[in-house]
Amino acid sequence: MSQSHQQPALSKCPGCEEPLDAGDLFCGACGYDLSAVPARPGDRPTMAITVPPAGAAAPAAEAVRWPAAAETDSSDVPAPVHRPADLPGTDSGGRPLTGPEHGQQPVPEPTGGPGPVSAAGPVGGAESSAVPVRHDDRAAQDGAEHAGDFALAAPDPRTAEHAAAAPAAPAAGAKVCVACRSGRVDPDGYCENCGHAQPRERDHMEQELGSVAAVSDRGLRHHRNEDSFAVSSTALPDGSPAVVAIVCDGVSSASRPDEASAAAASAANESLLESLPRGTHPQQAMHEAIVAASEAVNALAQEPAGAMEHDAHRHQNAPACTLVGAIMAGELLIVGWVGDSRVYWVPEDRTQPTARLTEDDSWAAQMVAAGLMNEAEAYADERAHAITGWLGADAYELEPHTAAFKPDRPGLVVVCTDGLWNYAESAEEMAAAVPADAQQHPLRAAQVLVGHALDGGGHDNVTVALVPFAVRPQGAGSACETV
Known part of the structure; x- marks a missing residue:
């Protein structure tokens, strides 16, 4: 027997919640089609509000009606209400969301007769056992150590395993x-x-080897350090020690000046370490070392394989540098140089006279030697630091200078580039800049001297090597021979 469809009685419009009169087919306010509203189902899902103690029969739970959903689907029918356990899904790790690790209890099949099943468990049938539910206080279930802490659906970012990767x-x-x-x-x-x-390794270099120490710094104005140095020690044939200090200053107007100074310092040092133990006289060994350094710098300008013809004038701006060195061997102090880097003698007793042991290969020195200017006038000229001697393929002629000294009192040998002596030009000014305990602490004294140049402006690269010279006083004067 067919039955006619009865329109459910509504007191309010589902669309705008305006009051309705009995028998209305459309809402007078918004025009909602009341004939499209389905009849309410005769049964509704139920939910256990209380959980009986284990072993006790669960009393019949009062049915609770779910409120109508505020949203509607595309046919203007209220959308059904879903429980969390009804919706499939996975967490960020790919695991199902319905497992107990995600805070949901499994819903067992009812042991009694059929009855409605809720998220909390079966409630129909007298034989159904109580199903535990999750309480807000987890401590009641899992112990005090988990109080207030629920399992996360996604990995805990606070753990080391899932924390943001720190720099290795x-x-x-x-x-x-x-x-x-x-x-x-x-x-x-x-x-x-x-x-x-x-910062590049050569921007600041320090080395201490026994009693000799050296420091080199880029300075405050140059973009790279074009100075280089080498300090070493060896033994003479009689077993007495020999200490070597080489300082080189790259010519900035030439190409690759940093490579030139490094090659010259290394070659000169290796030459001395090879010739001194063989018994070569230290002054002759210094001369040979300067020649070896010159050859090493010249080799930098050699034509590479497959060079183009337009490189034929490469020697016009070949790598170039200056060199100054000192050897302390026995009772002798040997110095050698090409260019405008210098060696100063600072006696331990500062009441004794100091001295500059080298003569510059420079325009200013030539003017003074020719008697055309005094030293103050020459070094005040803008052409003062134009060098007339250097190591490089474009040098006019190699003229190594060497000198041998036999100090009669202990003192300090200061081997430096113009980056330092520009701020302590005279021997007296250099002696005033050298710390009083420089012979006992040469590295610290070298650091102080570099700082003196930086404090003065640091317009150039700064390199200094300090060689303490200890002898027994043998009376006034000293032997000196210059070549």
Whole structure:
């Protein structure tokens, strides 16, 4: 037998909630089609509000009606209400959301007769056992150590496993960034963590070897350090020690001056370490070392394989540098130089006279030697530091200068580039800049002298090597021979 469809009685419009009169087919306010509203179902899902103690029969739970959903679907029918357990899904790790690790209890099949099942468990049938539910205070279930802490659907970001990856610690021996102090420096000189450009190794160099020490710094105006040095020690054939200090200054107007100074310092040092133990006289050994340094610098300008013809004039701006060195061997102090780097003698007893042991290969020195200017006038001229002697393929003629001294009192040998002596030009000014304890602490004294140049403006690269000279006083005067 067919039955006619009865329109459900509504007191308010489902669309605008305006009051309705009995028998209305459309809402007078918004025009909602009341005939499209389905009849309410005769049964509704139920939910257990209380949980009986284990073993006790669960009393019949009062049915609770779910409120109508505020949203409607595309046919203007109120959307059904879903429980969380009704919706499938996975967490960020790909695990189902319905497992107990996500805060939901499994819903067992009812053991009694059929009855409605809720998120809390079966409630129909007298034989159904009580199903535990999650309480707000987890401590009641899992112990005090978990109080107030629910399992997360996604991994806990606070744990080390899922924390943001920190910069990997640099391997042992790897350079560490000077800016962030944690990132590794790549071969290009930049930090892999923060991208900060690192200072080059030659920007500041220090070395201490027994009683000799040297410091080199880029200065405050140059973009790179074009100075270089070498300090070493060896033994003479009789077993007595020999100490070597070489300082080179790259010619900035030439190409690759930093390479020229490094090559010259290394070649001169190696030459001395090879000739002195063989018994070569220290002054002759110094001469040979300067020649070896010159050849090393000249080699930098040699034509590379496959060079183009337009490189035929490469010697006009070949790599070039100056050189100055000192050897302390036995009772002798040997100095050698080409260019305008200098050697100063500062006696331990500062009441004794100081001295400059080298003569510059420069325009100013030539003017003074020719009697055309006095020293003050010559070095005040803008052409004063134009050098007339250097090491390089474009040098007019190599003229190594060497001199041998036999000091009669202990003192300090200061070997330096013009980056230092520009701020302490005379022997007296240099002696005043040298710390009083320089013979006992040469490295610290070299650092002080470099600081003196930086405090004065640091217009050039600064390099200084200090060689303490200890002898027994043998009376006034000293032997000197210049070649």
